[in-house]
Amino acid sequence: MNDLDMDFLLGAEDDDGPPRRRQAGSRSQQRRSRRRRKRQRRKGFAATLFAIVIIVGVLGGAGYFGFTWVRGVVIPKDFTGPGTGEVVVEIKDGATATDVAQMLEEQGVVASARAFVNAIGAAGKSNSLQPGEYTLRKAMSAEAAVALLDPKNRVLNRLTIREGLRLSKIFTELSTATGKPVDDFRKAARADIGLPGYAKGRLEGFAFPATYEVNPKFSAEQILTAMVDRFNQTAEHIDLEGQAKQLGFTPRQVITIASIVQAESGSVQDMPKIARVIYNRLTRNPQMKLEMDSTLMYGLNKYGIAASNADLQSTSPYNTYKRPGLPPGPISNPGDHAIEAALHPADGNWLYFVTTDPARGITKFTDKESEFWKLRDEFNRNHG
Structure with a gap:
């Protein structure tokens, strides 16, 4: 091999050297660049993932509170169970179911007026509320409150029997006030209700007109006995x-x-x-x-x-x-x-x-x- 050939080989080797060094340097840079891009991609992914988590959290919270709000509107607050303690409430004459519901909420009987209105509507008793006093409990379910507001559960009902009413009319008014059939009072009038001997067993004339506290749980005989007792007291007083x-x-x-x-x-x-x-x-x-x-x-x-x-x-x-x-x-x-x-x-x-x-x-x-x-x-x- 001559010198020219050697130079060619050497030149070729020299020529190959620098490119190889540049090629090696370029690959290193590429590797570093790739590592930087990977790190950036990881950071970007982490940021994106974090943002997604935040968004999902916000949307989830909004959804929860939205659901809670909707549920509060559609399904009003209501207590469960029969409640505790005792509270006497009064239904005023002419009060509507809404009036009563608001009163019960204010007194802590039911959790919300809306729950009571829904419960009494479901029971078909919106128009059956009657004036009087009732014994209920604190923090009771609306359904339980509706059940205790039955007219038969009234504590006391003040009933004024006007002067000059016939006995038949008195029986009708007592029936309305207590929910008992008129026939119950007719039968009771023939029972031992304390009539004086001179009444000859006939109640007409001796059911003394006055204002009475009538409990619907009293029997018809107890109510008529109270009226006769009042007559006897008056008769004794005036001799x-x-x-x-x-x-x-x-x-x-x-x-x-x-x-x-x-x-x-x-x-x-x-x-x-x-x-x-x-x-x-x-x-x-x-x-x-x-x-x-x-x-x-x-x-x-x-x-x-x-x-x-x-x-x-x-x-x-x-x-x-x-x-x-x-x-x-x-x-x-x-x-x-x-x-x-x-x-x-x-x-x-x-x-x-x-x-x-x-x-x-x-x-x-x-x-x-x-x-x-x-x-x-x-x-x-x-x-x-």
Whole structure:
């Protein structure tokens, strides 16, 4: 091999050297570059992953709170179970289910008014709430609260029995107040409820009108017994038996007179005068009948202040147009004023009275039959 060939080989080797060194350097740089890119990609991936986690967390939290909010709107807060302790709540007259719900929430009985409204609506009792006091518990479920607000669970219900009501009407009002059937009171009236002997086993006239605290859990007999007890207390206080004897009448007759006075009077002021008319008709002229529309209507089971010709033909023992003397017994349940008037009638010779203006409660009295017919004409003009 000549020198030229050697130079060529050496040159070739020299020429190959630098490129190999550049190539080696380039690969190192490439490796470093690749490592940098990998690190950057890892950092970028980590950042992206972190951002995704943050976004998912935010969206998840928003979703949770959104779900919680929606659930709170759609499914209102409600306690579970029967609750604890005791609280007496009062439903006012005219209160709606919404009014009651708000009151129960404010008193801590139910968790939310909406829960109670939903529960009472589901039970179909939105319109069945009745005024009165009820014993409930704190933190009870709305469903349990609805169950305890049944009218039968009322603690006390103040019931005022007005003067002059017939027994049939009293039974109806007691039934409404307690939820008990009217027939329960009819049966109880025949039981041993403390009637005085002179009542002869008949409650009419002796169910004393007053305000009573009626518990729906009381039996019909207990309620009627309380009313008779009130009558007996009044009779003892005024010495009904002693005063009746002084008048020459029995206690039953006095209460019968009082019941007529109660039914016929347009005002308390007229009661002693009407009582005097009754006594005058019974004692001064034995041939004169009472001729009271109130007794006739009672016997016919009707109401009214003017009897018709057909009414006057009644064969009832309460028809005082046909039968002399007092009717068989009281026609209503008189109050204090009527009983007082029957025991202490006014002084006077009156034999007639006519309520000439029923709208204003004006009653006029006379002892002359001719004047009576004039008063009747005045009544017909005002009543017609």
